[in-house]
Amino acid sequence: MSSIRQADSQQADAPRAESxxxxxxxxxxxxAVAALTDVDLDVAAGQVVAVVGDNGAGKSTLVKILSxxxxxxxxxxTFESREVHIPxxxxxxxxxxxxxxxxxxxxxxxxxxxxxxxxQEVRPLRLNDVAMETRSWExxxxxxxxxxxxxxxxxxxxxxxxxxxxxxRSLLGDPKVIILDEPTAALGVAQTAEVLNLVERLRENGxxxxxxxxxxxxxxxVADTVAVLRLGRxxxxxxxxxxxxxxxxxxxxxxxxxxxxxxQARSKEGLSS
Amino acid sequence: xxxxxxxxxxxxxxxxxRGAITDVVERARGGDLGVIPxxxxxxxxxxxxxxxxxxxxxxxxxxxxxLESAAVGVIALGIVCVLLVGEIDLSVGSVSxxxxxxxxxxxxxxxxxxxxxxAASVVMGAVIGWVYAQLxxxxxxxxxxxxxxGLLAFLGLQLYVLGTKGSINLPFDxxxxxxxxxxxxxxxxxxxxxxxxxxxxxxTGYVHARERRRAGLSAKGVPVLALRSAALLVVLLFVVxxxxxxxxxxxxxxxxxxxxxxxxxxxxRTKWGRSVYAVGGNVEAARRAGINVKAVYTSVFVLCSTFxxxxxxxxAARLAAANQSSGAGDVNLNAIAAAVIGGTSLFGGRGxxxxxxxxxxxxxxISSGLTLLNLDSSIRFVVTGVVLxxxxxxxxxxxxxxxxxxxx
Numbered sequence: 166m167s168s169i170r171q172a173d174s175q176q177a178d179a180p181r182a183e184s185x186x187x188x189x190x191x192x193x194x195x196x197a198v199a200a201l202t203d204v205d206l207d208v209a210a211g212q213v214v215a216v217v218g219d220n221g222a223g224k225s226t227l228v229k230i231l232s233x234x235x236x237x238x239x240x241x242x243t244f245e246s247r248e249v250h251i252p253x254x255x256x257x258x259x260x261x262x263x264x265x266x267x268x269x270x271x272x273x274x275x276x277x278x279x280x281x282x283x284x285q286e287v288r289p290l291r292l293n294d295v296a297m298e299t300r301s302w303e304x305x306x307x308x309x310x311x312x313x314x315x316x317x318x319x320x321x322x323x324x325x326x327x328x329x330x331x332x333x334r335s336l337l338g339d340p341k342v343i344i345l346d347e348p349t350a351a352l353g354v355a356q357t358a359e360v361l362n363l364v365e366r367l368r369e370n371g372x373x374x375x376x377x378x379x380x381x382x383x384x385x386x387v388a389d390t391v392a393v394l395r396l397g398r399x400x401x402x403x404x405x406x407x408x409x410x411x412x413x414x415x416x417x418x419x420x421x422x423x424x425x426x427x428x429q430a431r432s433k434e435g436l437s438s
Numbered sequence: 439x440x441x442x443x444x445x446x447x448x449x450x451x452x453x454x455x456r457g458a459i460t461d462v463v464e465r466a467r468g469g470d471l472g473v474i475p476x477x478x479x480x481x482x483x484x485x486x487x488x489x490x491x492x493x494x495x496x497x498x499x500x501x502x503x504x505l506e507s508a509a510v511g512v513i514a515l516g517i518v519c520v521l522l523v524g525e526i527d528l529s530v531g532s533v534s535x536x537x538x539x540x541x542x543x544x545x546x547x548x549x550x551x552x553x554x555x556x557a558a559s560v561v562m563g564a565v566i567g568w569v570y571a572q573l574x575x576x577x578x579x580x581x582x583x584x585x586x587x588g589l590l591a592f593l594g595l596q597l598y599v600l601g602t603k604g605s606i607n608l609p610f611d612x613x614x615x616x617x618x619x620x621x622x623x624x625x626x627x628x629x630x631x632x633x634x635x636x637x638x639x640x641x642t643g644y645v646h647a648r649e650r651r652r653a654g655l656s657a658k659g660v661p662v663l664a665l666r667s668a669a670l671l672v673v674l675l676f677v678v679x680x681x682x683x684x685x686x687x688x689x690x691x692x693x694x695x696x697x698x699x700x701x702x703x704x705x706x707r708t709k710w711g712r713s714v715y716a717v718g719g720n721v722e723a724a725r726r727a728g729i730n731v732k733a734v735y736t737s738v739f740v741l742c743s744t745f746x747x748x749x750x751x752x753x754a755a756r757l758a759a760a761n762q763s764s765g766a767g768d769v770n771l772n773a774i775a776a777a778v779i780g781g782t783s784l785f786g787g788r789g790x791x792x793x794x795x796x797x798x799x800x801x802x803x804i805s806s807g808l809t810l811l812n813l814d815s816s817i818r819f820v821v822t823g824v825v826l827x828x829x830x831x832x833x834x835x836x837x838x839x840x841x842x843x844x845x846x
Contacts, residue, residue, distance in 0.1 A: 254726065254728075255728060258728075266726070268722075269723075270720070270722060270723035270726045270727070271720065271723055272715070272716045272719035272720045272723050272724065272787070273719055273720065274715060274718070274719035274720075274787035274788055275712075275715060275716060275719055275787075279712060279715075279716075283712065283713075283716055283723070283724070283727040283729070284713070284716075284724075284727035284728040284729050285727075285728070286709045286712060289708060289709035289710075290708055290709070291707060291708070292707050292708060292709065292712070294646075295646075295649045295650050295653045295655065296653075298443065298650075298653070298655055299442065299653045299654070299655065302442045302443060311446075312446075313446035313449050314443065314446070314449060315443065316443070320840070320841070
């Protein structure tokens with residue numbers, strides 16, 4: 166644990182060069198509660214970063230700061246090597262940070278095309294349905310989405326298909342970073358696999374992906390790095406390739422803070438070095 | 439060669455005429471009833487009333503029916519708009535009455551030119567809607583309560599405006615009254631309208647289909663389009679011919695239909711229309727999509743009250759008078775009933791402008807039929823109430839069926 170912290174603080178001084186989005190020292194308090202304290206996070210293009218943590222660890226607050234719902238109290242956000250402020254959701258969208266919230270925010274009475282282009286219709290005074298439908302198919306094909314028809318109401322789609330529509334919608338503005346809040350939380354086995362494929366497809370397309378998740382299996386399956394939040398603080402950034410699920414869970418629950426695990430960590434270090 | 443939107447192997451391919459018909463049947467089974475219940479209802483109502491009184495389906499009575507439906511129909515059109523965002527306006531009757539009173543006072547009492555009196559009434563309607571929207575947006579009071587307060591307040595204002603006399607007659611030689619009572623479309627022009635409507639339907643369909651085919655999407659074939667337009671043409675020609683047996687098609691009814699067509703365009707073909715349906719379907723989603731939700735609410739409340747004011751003017755012109763009972767009684771309920779019977783969901787996000795047209799014809803048929811039978815207005819109220827209840831039940835049942843068929 167402590168070794169990871171050290172590694173973290175060394176690199177935390179300057180944003181990593183290849184990062185498309187970097188957070189440094191983000192702090193946010195709600196009244197007396199410090200929701201986030203000195204949180205750092207880096208996302209590179211073509212990288213999937215999973216943000217994990219227990220309930221109340223500050224994951225949602227982090228998402229809200231990035232999507233412009235809440236501004237941070239202090240700390241810097243660097244996007245494409247420029248320091249930026251994200252005061253509103255529209256500003257986040259304009260920068261190229263797209264967020265897919267957990268509840269997806271789709272209109273069930275509208276069809277897939279209408280949902281995809283909601284708020285950004287082509288030709289406002291005489292809607293260009295043909296152009297919108299063509300573009301919808303392009304987006305969905307790009308995600309290899311399995312949606313039989315785009316002219317059906319969203320109500321008739323499965324959970325995975327809805328997630329696909331929500332992700333496709335976030336891709337409309339050609340974002341650089343896409344934030345997925347619990348994308349697999351309410352999905353079955355097959356649909357989860359579908360969404361994980363989607364996440365990989367996003368990475369292949371060169372987007373930076375921040376995935377909030379509770380599900381270790383999903384994290385291990387698609388993420389490149391895992392950033393753990395615990396009680397509003399960074400509690401380690403791991404490479405998924407060389408970390409076990411147990412270690413991630415230990416970081417999430419804080420089980421490493423006891424004497425036994427610290428001894429174990431020391432002895433492991435001694436062995437490896 | 440498959441078109442872009444037909445590549446999924448799970449899609450059943452339905453080509454040509456037969457496919458189009460199968461689609462309609464399937465959709466109705468899934469609870470996406472569209473105008474089917476109201477058309478069936480209309481046929482039943484007309485059959486029953488015709489059996490009870492052979493005058494009912496006579497040309498003269500139907501001409502009357504079209505003229506009677508225009509005023510409340512315009513009000514219903516406004517109700518459709520507020521229902522689409524999942525809100526309600528209960529004060530349309532009072533607002534229409536107030537508008538009639540203001541018109542009469544300005545036009546007859548103050549001797550202002552008629553166009554100025556009309557403009558004043560319409561602007562007043564728009565202002566009332568704007569006030570409702572401010573109350574709704576700023577304080578979050580449910581529209582049902584705001585407009586219930588408006589119902590009473592504007593009824594009071596109407597009585598105050600009319601003064602002690604309580605009734606003002608509009609001069610018969612004014613263009614306004616002639617428009618509502620005497621002006622009919624010449625036969626040749628009515629037939630031209632019918633042909634233009636059918637031709638327009640075919641042409642827009644054809645251009646749209648060609649655009650889709652160019653973009654590599656599936657499109658309706660020419661036979662389907664032609665059949666659709668031909669069916670419309672036959673129906674319209676028959677209507678024009680039958681009404682033409684007596685007085686013909688009134689300009690006021692044409693005005694109402696034109697408003698319906700305009701609203702249909704705005705609701706289905708513009709960004710504003712999309713946002714109205716989106717707000718009715720899921721406000722939070724609409725807000726996150728960057729839609730200015732408050733502006734949408736403002737626009738529908740303003741539209742609804744404005745249409746109510748226009749309806750009030752038409753009603754006053756039809757009656758050639760504004761009095762204390764203008765907009766009172768069943769006007770409110772009829773307008774709301776017409777919108778709901780026409781397939782506008784009370785739950786928001788579902789309905790069309792044409793619903794107002796079909797709905798008001800149902801309501802007006804019942805009213806006219808029962809009047810012909812010399813039945814008391816007590817029975818008319820009961821019957822209208824039952825029909826409204828039936829329409830709401832159909833709406834709720836269809837909603838359930840849509841959910842279970844995944845079409846909600």
